[in-house]
Amino acid sequence: MLFGPHETNLGRGRALSARHVAHYARRAAGGCGVVVTETASVHVSDHPYERAPLAADCGPGWADVVAACRPHGSLVLAALGHTGAQGTSAHAQTALWAPSAVPDVVTREVPVAMEQPDVDALVAGFAAGTRVAVAAGVDGVEVDAGARSLLRQFLSGLTNARADGYGADRARLLREVLAAVRGSLGPGRVLALRLSCDEEAPWAGITPALAVRHVRELAPLVDLLVVVRGSGLAPSAYRPDGHVPPGFNTDLTRSVRAAAGGTPVVLQGSVVDAAAAQRALDGGVADAVEMTRAQLADAGLVRAVRAGRPVRPCTLCNQACQVRDVRNSPVSCVADPSDEEPLPDGAGRRVTVAGGGPAGLEAARLLASAGADVRLVERAGRLGGGLHTVAALPGRARFADLAGWLAGEVARLGVRVDLGTAADGGDVVTTGARARAGVTAAAVLAGAELPPGPVLVHDPAGAPAGVGVAELLAAAGREVVLVTPDAVAGERLGGDLGPANARLARAGVRRETSSVLLSAGEGVAVLADRWTGTERSVPCAVVVDAGPPLPGDVPPGAVGAGDAVAPRTVLEAVLEGRRAARAVLARAAP
Structure with missing residues (x-):
């Protein structure tokens, strides 16, 4: 090898x-x-x-x-x-x-x-x-x-x-x-x-x-x-x-x-x-x-x-390992965003982690590996949280493998998992974000049905969600227009930028770039040119919001991580889960 x-x-x-x-x-x-x-x-x-x-x-x-x-x-x-x-x-x-x-x-x-x-x-x-x-x-x-x-x-x-x-x-x-x-x-x-x-x-x-x-x-x-x-x-x-x-x-x-x-x-x-x-x-x-x-x-x-141990999977996302760009970020990985250093001894510590998404799973994994007695509470019926949402996007299916690996590791390490249980606090809080009003990209990826007619995907972030949802809807036979304030669709896609735009073109997705969404209703959306302010209308039966969600809520005294603090990428969520585990172990034992 x-x-x-x-x-x-x-x-x-x-x-x-x-x-x-x-x-x-x-x-x-x-x-x-x-x-x-x-x-x-x-x-x-x-x-x-x-x-x-x-x-x-x-x-x-x-x-x-x-x-x-x-x-x-x-x-x-x-x-x-x-x-x-x-x-x-x-x-x-x-x-x-x-x-x-x-x-x-x-x-x-x-x-x-x-x-x-x-x-x-x-x-x-x-x-x-x-x-x-x-x-x-x-x-x-x-x-x-x-x-x-x-x-x-x-x-x-x-x-x-x-x-x-x-x-x-x-x-x-x-x-x-x-x-x-x-x-x-x-x-x-x-x-x-x-x-x-x-x-x-x-x-x-x-x-x-x-x-x-x-x-x-x-x-x-x-x-x-x-x-x-x-x-x-x-x-x-x-x-x-x-x-x-x-x-x-x-x-x-x-x-x-x-x-x-x-x-x-x-x-x-x-x-x-x-x-x-x-x-x-x-x-x-x-x-x-x-x-x-x-x-x-x-x-x-x-x-x-x-x-014979499970291997932490590569998600083939290229989001952190391809670093040849203007940001000069050090090489990293969504699944392993920083070199793991030895943790403080957690033996005898009892820790509750609220939220079973990527941040919570990583925090629970590290805490248990340090010897702590860990309880993980998740309100949904399965572990993985936003990893499953990302996995529903075209080309991102391997994020479900990452969810499976994390869930398998917490089980192997003896973490007690309570599914379908609302958290009433915790030492580490990773309970996710709050959804915006209206139809969101996450809702579409979770299977939400849309009314008939043209779909406008509003993508102010330029991240994978906007392009991916537009691809999925076009593949399902829907008429789709993707609206972005950027000069190109999917501006934050890195190495997938060119191929993504080629896929959108082949799928028949209309791209309205350098555009601001002013209003939508009665079958029409009004856009404005970002530079000139010139307005124009496009057919629209429903708007799908691909923007970031709203931050969640971290109670006083808890260590927050992931979307509970601010909308985060998977890499950021996993990294913050690690930092949260370290922060809890660094505190004086109760």
Whole structure:
């Protein structure tokens, strides 16, 4: 099993930090066989995000990662790369490098076509980065020719229109890089290649058929081949969310492995269940499996599987693990939003938790794991609360798995659960939010029936609920208009933003962007343009409110968490449940 390279925003400047070391050490301690560190830029021209590692600065950090992982038997590979035209000039303040001056479809920047001295500097940068990594004691290097890489841009007809030898033979640069890295690695170390084998742009890009030809040429040059897909035109294809079935790269990987001539091949692509990974190995799809997001959700995944314990599930939501954006938030996970630290001893403490949603379940789980005698009171007939509401959205079904795992853990730890019981207080109060008046998105997801006629989904939040409810209603044959004050529907969807808008368009959902809902009644809703104030009318039989609910109520003296305090995301609710458990245990015993 691999823990693959991913952006973390854990760096100190452009070096790996102690937080990196702890991040990787947790997965090594959890049983992961191969840990691949965050991709480090091999040349100063590449500064794709603020805390992007630079290979020249990573030597001490790589050494610390190796020292932390080696006692657990894990191999450590240092990932090296250059993002080229898919980077940004905001930090380096220089033109982006690329094979040709083709405007990038994501950044819209026009890069500079690399001259031979630039190419030579790039190859030398890979060699120099490898020497730094070897001196740090790593077990090998992974060369990035994946979705965001400059090396992929040289391989692709989408971005390489050169008239020289690097255009006539688009794989030439990658071969030169691999030769330079191999020469700097020396004997006894692994050379891995992360290779985009489908750009999802068949008119000019790398196709599976072309990738097979590349693999026949490149596989003998490496020791490990990780099969990925994606490009600037399909950035979400690398790690898509729950709208794409897990294991979507299975057929592509199988065909690549057949062409690899015995070089071990790694299956990558939303593999989040250990049983599915085992089936891929048993079925000859691959020789190893990358499970990055699954190990972000449960750092001890391998250890749990070996012990026969349930694994904390990855929800495939991409809400906290994809952190390459303007917020620079550190890598996290909805299911495991912070590294769990030892709790104060709770033995002899009796604690009541009111509310069995994600915040209450997490609080009860941690309190019980610390030895406290915990009673959990939930007014509904099942545990999970808002997790089940989220799970009703398209592509979010795995949130129900998270609810099931949390409920199973509190049962395993001996928490006494009272369902169908209204709480009359508690040490930790997580009793949820109050619903707004009218028809809400949560009510629709719970099965509320709507009157016939056009539906207006009012989405002031830009979160998954608005887009998801609009998709569901359109799929049920309803005429739907989605109204948002933002310039694009689902502004807070991150990596799903583009695919979500494509789904809405295919479903026939009318999107009224940069719009304010003024009134609705008698079959008509009145909207105003956010910038000009110009009013217009749209048909509307019912308004579905996808805005946040109202805060709940936390009695004096109780520790509140989740929607009882303020409308929260699942990640925030789980995190606050942890903090509430710690706060209760930190109080003096009664």
